[in-house]
Amino acid sequence: MREVTIDVICPNCANKALFNSAYEGNYVKSPSKNGKVTCKSCGFNAPFIFSNKYYFYQIPVGNKILYARTLEDLIVLRNYFQKNFINAEARDPELDFPKIFYIRRKEIVKKINVVLEGKTLHN
Structure with a gap:
């Protein structure tokens, strides 16, 4: 198992x-x-x-929270949202993340970078 x-x-x-x-x-x-x-x-x-x-890795985004299981997953999420605001790819946000995550992707990347620099955001 x-x-x-x-x-x-x-x-x-x-x-x-x-x-x-x-x-x-x-x-x-x-x-x-x-x-x-x-x-x-x-x-x-x-x-x-x-x-x-x-969850140790919790990124508050409006009234929602983005969770990552591990540090590696957090980095994957940061890279995903960073890529999607640099390339401004057109996506249907309802397919994988709440719409607010795409609207506030720059904020997400910023907050994840804070965590990666050794600070935490969890309560």
Whole structure:
């Protein structure tokens, strides 16, 4: 069984930790909400029920939040939105991201760059 790892906010110390769970679902595979969190900072190591509020990489965009599972995924998202505002490609925003993400893509790139420079945006 394949597992997924997500960078999360440690529920004990609020530093970056790792959430591991199995994929579930038959057609569209997604991580199980039930898994385990391990934190190198405080030693937290316990079963955990995941929710979106624990994503370590959260980029607020208007009344929505752009989530990234890992640092690598965050970089992919930054590059995607950066490319799409430089090239101004015509896309139907409803196909993959909410329309507001395309409207505010420069803001997204700026905020992701802040995170990549070592600052965080999560609460």
